[in-house]
Amino acid sequence: MKSFCNYIKSIVLGIWNLLLGMKITMLNFLRPKITEQYPENRGKQVMFERFRGSLTMVHNDKNEHGCTACGICQMNCPNGTIKIVSSMIEDAETGKKKKVLDKYLYDIGTCIFCDMCVSSCPQQAIAWSTEFEHAVFNRSKLVKQLNNEGSTLKVKEKSAPKTEVA
Amino acid sequence: MFDFSVVTTWIDELLRVTLGLNNFWTLFIEFILIGVVLLAVYAIIALILIYVERKICAFFQCRIGPNRVGKWGLIQPIADMIKILLKEIITLKNNDKFLFYLAPFFVIVGSILTFAALPFGLGLHAVDFNVGIVYILAVSSLGIIGILLAGWSSNNKYTLIGAMRSGSQLVSYELSAALSLMTIVVMAGSMQISTIVEEQSDMWFIFKGNIPAIVAFVIYMIAGHAETNRGPFDLPEAESELTAGYHTEYSGISFGLFYVAEYLNLFITSAIAATVFLGGWMPLHIPGLDGFNAVMDYIPSVIWFFGKAAFCVFLQMWVRWTFPRLRIDQLLKFEWKILMPIALVNLLVMAVCVVVF
Structure with a gap:
């Protein structure tokens, strides 16, 4: 009986953890993208302050x-x-x-x-x-x-x- | 709602009455027409899916994805296709040439046969048997022969290991997929796909079937995902271990066929899930709300079908770009110790529900 309880618990916990992971990727999906479109935004893009150019x-x-x-x-x-x-x-x-x-x-x-x-x-x-x-x-x-x-x-x-x- | 059988009967009339052809030639021309249309749709969906996959993958990784070829990179898959068609097919020494060149066709034929059985819209249904679900399960597992042949005939340890893994994986997950589809067959009382879709005219099965239907949907999505060799279940081609698994030695159009079949299997799995659980081309009807139902009927059936399929495709891509790859023992343990028992119990619960209520 105890092992059966553990089996059920592990399944529920597993599903919960999978959903947590999917939540994180969904947040990334909706985040504004960080890619710089370089030749198009030439002169407009802001380099980070500590960049050693x-x-x-x-x-x-x-x-x-x-x-x-x-x-x-x-x-x-x-x-x-x-x-x-x-x-x-x-x-x-x-x-x-x-x-x-x-x-x-x-x-x-x-x-x-x-x-x-x-x-x-x-x-x-x-x-x-x-x-x-x-x-x-x-x-x-x-x-x-x-x-x-x-x-x-x-x-x-x-x-x-x-x-x-x- | 527009019934596409108007178009198909018009073509039939045209051939039979206006052109005065006999039964054999009418059917011959119709079969060829259907085949050409299906192949064209197959190729177009493959191109769209490759673009969508690359875009969605990029978005999950906080990138923009293809954006140089055409507006938003829309022509990128066409450029890829031209590139892959122009590539040289490299011939290997010391391998089984006949099986080597035959293998991609097994994969692609299995995938096209399943594709033909999908109900794309009202009156757009090429293959409709009274055992449609069994047919779909049977022909979709034809692809495994191609994968095993490809792995064996390449005479390469990576391809062989990839093919063996793929074999054990597909055979295992076929069970859960079939059991979860059977859950819905129990509910619909028929294996014919058109009947299953008609049965959902008052409500989709995923809502009508309560918890067992939702569990069956989740199990089908997981098992179907494993059958497409993608995402956390991509052991057969695990890049970091087996370079590319069973299609390591392929190049040019032979590789292209594997590639296209992989993406179409993704679509087919999603489309079957959409048909069986989400009502196929059937609009969302809520019993009692006649005005709402009438509004839903104005949306064409093809859009309903492809919309639901796209939703399932997005779910699968979301899973693919979230989870890391499993080990082979974890994969088989997951199937035999977790998915299959749940699917069996679920089938039992559904049967009890159908009998009692």
């Missing part, structure tokens, strides 16, 4: 960037993707020598999007963009200069950088 240098509206040409990103890069060309200039007022960024070269052809450069940057000067259409006709076009033409280093408040550095 391409490395960019953040410029403000006065065409200033935050890169001090310290070279930490270049050293951290496992593939030698980043190349920083800098020069030393002498400050006219104080006479101190100062490193200034000339070119920030980024080769997207060798980048593995590991995020080591962005996470190690002390100035938050570089960031990821969500742009993903990288195809070009020539390999040399894969090397991009990230700093804008004529951009300068962001001038900080006199007291602020010292406390920050310390």
Whole structure:
């Protein structure tokens, strides 16, 4: 008698579990679909925020960037993707020598999007963009200069950088 | 409601009276006409089902599915058909050539013979025996010979295992399917499909038969689903274990025949369930509500039939894309220890109900 009860119970429980599974798939069936119709919605689709499309240098509206040409990103890069060309200039007022960024070269052809450069940057000067259409006709076009033409280093408040550095 | 026998009698009159043909030639031309129409409908339903299956599968997986060929991908199955017709038929070494090429035809002939016995609408019923249910059960199990032949003649371990599994599965589940159909035969008092449909003119059997009819419907849907080798019961072709089971070695149109037969078996199972349990082409009639019944009669019988069949097809696809595949011992245990006893008890309950009430 007990085994018969268990038999009936197992059948009822089985049916209940099957119905639960069918409920879940039905909810999925009615859910809005997540497929992106890519070439049709080109320019309209929103990539998710953390997507690592391409490395960019953040410029403000006065065409200033935050890169001090310290070279930490270049050293951290496992593939030698980043190349920083800098020069030393002498400050006219104080006479101190100062490193200034000339070119920030980024080769997207060798980048593995590991995020080591962005996470190690002390100035938050570089960031990821969500742009993903990288195809070009020539390999040399894969090397991009990230700093804008004529951009300068962001001038900080006199007291602020010292406390920050310390 | 439009009676399609008007059309068929008009064709008969045309051949006999207007053209003055004798009995033999009239029947000969009519048989060929019916055969051509059935084959055409068979092919069209296969195309529609392949599209619907891909779309519904995609929707269950939160995708959109085919959407590039034509509007909403509507021409996709036609493109697939052209592709499969143009493919080379690869000939194998060291196999039984005759049986190898014969096997797909067993499968497709079994499926077409069952298809012909379906009542598509009022007056649209090609094969109507007084033992219609037995005929349907008999010819629909012809396909198993084709599957066993395909597995055996391919000379391949995967196909052989697939065919053996398919054999045990189909033979087992045939029992439950037959018993659940018998439940309704007990209620209708006839095995003739047209009579079964006529009997449901006051109410469909699934509502009229109370609990035994509902249980029989569920059992038939499960057993029928297992007989189509789909969904959680797709052991014969279990992709991850047997590549494609019994049709691993087939290519081109031979594979196409298996493919089409699989989809049509899905439709046939659904259509039989719709005919026997949901009233076939019979509109929903509630005794006493004459106005409602009159409104229901305005909907053509063909739409009723295909609507109910589509509902059952959707149920089967829902099940297929929900549950994971069973093991062979679980499959047989499910049939012999659960489905068959319930079907037997159910048949008994139905018989008692019919006798007592």
